[in-house]
Amino acid sequence: MARVSVEIENHIARVTLTRGDKMNALDPEMMQAIVDAGESLMDNEDVRVVVLSGEGKAFCAGLDVMSFGIHAGSDPVELLMPRSHGNANLFQQVVMVWRKLPVPVLCALQGVAYGGGCQIALGADVRFAAPDTKMAVMEMKWGIVPDMGGMALLPHLTRSDVIRRLTYTxxxxxxxxxxxxxxxxxxxxxxxxxxxxxxxxxxxxSPSAIRAAKALIGFAEENKGDPDAVLLEESRVQSTLMGKPHQMEVIAANLQKRKPNFG
Structure with missing residues (x-):
């Protein structure tokens, strides 16, 4: 059964979790499918933005606990510690692949985004939520801590006391x-x-400016304690954009009062 669909039209990649009958809960097959979907877009120059959503009544209910019986008796160190995806293991890459993509990722939430589902949403650049959406950092319910990238992302989004309250409860x-x-x-x-x-x-x-902006924002977040490095990176990135074809097309379109055409 397909777990994730990817459709690309007009430079927008629609990525949809398609296990709606299970509230898009994360079983091993779905985790791998999410990673595969994200990584399939990594080098696609036609894609300028991604919209990530879940079919049915929920975005993602979190871990499908029963499906992970295959790991019963496994050594947690051997399961979690290998860095199989750059700086991440498979579970973390389910979330971090969206932050690693060079284009913006917009996430649409409805129903619930619990546990791993909440962390996937945090990996997006922007999150839209239906009014009745419920979220939770759910891992403490099972006697564990968030381990899908949540702790790499939450400190950039909210206060320490909020992170602690949500994680502890x-x-x-x-x-x-x-x-x-x-x-x-x-x-x-x-x-x-x-x-x-x-x-x-x-x-x-401008496709090149959008990609540069996402990379620059990430650099600034990671180096917020080093303003000199951020200022230098601003200048370096700007120098790669100014006078190049995409920027010249933006200028021409603005002067001619039309939409730019980037080809």
Missing amino acids: AAPFDAAQALDWGLVSEIAEDPVAAAMALAEEIAGK
Whole structure:
């Protein structure tokens, strides 16, 4: 059974979790399918933005606990410690692949985004949530800690006391609270439509500048304690864009009051 679908049209990649009958819960096959979907887009120059969503009544209910019986008796060190995907293991790459993609990733949430589902959403650049969406850092319910990249992402999004409260309690919280804490970007009646509208806007911008902007923002986040390095990187990135074909097309389009055509 297919776990994830990928459709590309007008420079927008629609990535959909397709295990709706199981609330898109994460079994081993789905985890691998999510990683494969993200990595399949990594070198696709035609893609300018990704919209990530889940079919059915939930974005992702988190780990399908029963399906991981295959790991019973496994050595956790051997299972988790190898870096099979650059700086990440497979479980972490399910989330981090979206942050590693060179183009923006917009996530549409509905129903629940629990545990691993919550962490996948955090890997996106922007998150739209339906008003009744529930989220949770759920791992403490099972006596474990977030281990799919959540701790690499949460400190960039919200306060330390919020991270601690959510991690210690595993308590669900609603979309309004998530918005207040900075864990979702916007509440929308139709989060997929909202994500697609933003995707279409981004897809009309300079492809090289959008990719450069995502990389620069990531650099700034990782080096926020070193403003000198960030200032230098700003200048370096800008020098790769100025006067190049995409920028010249933007200038011409603005002067001629038309949409740019990047080919």
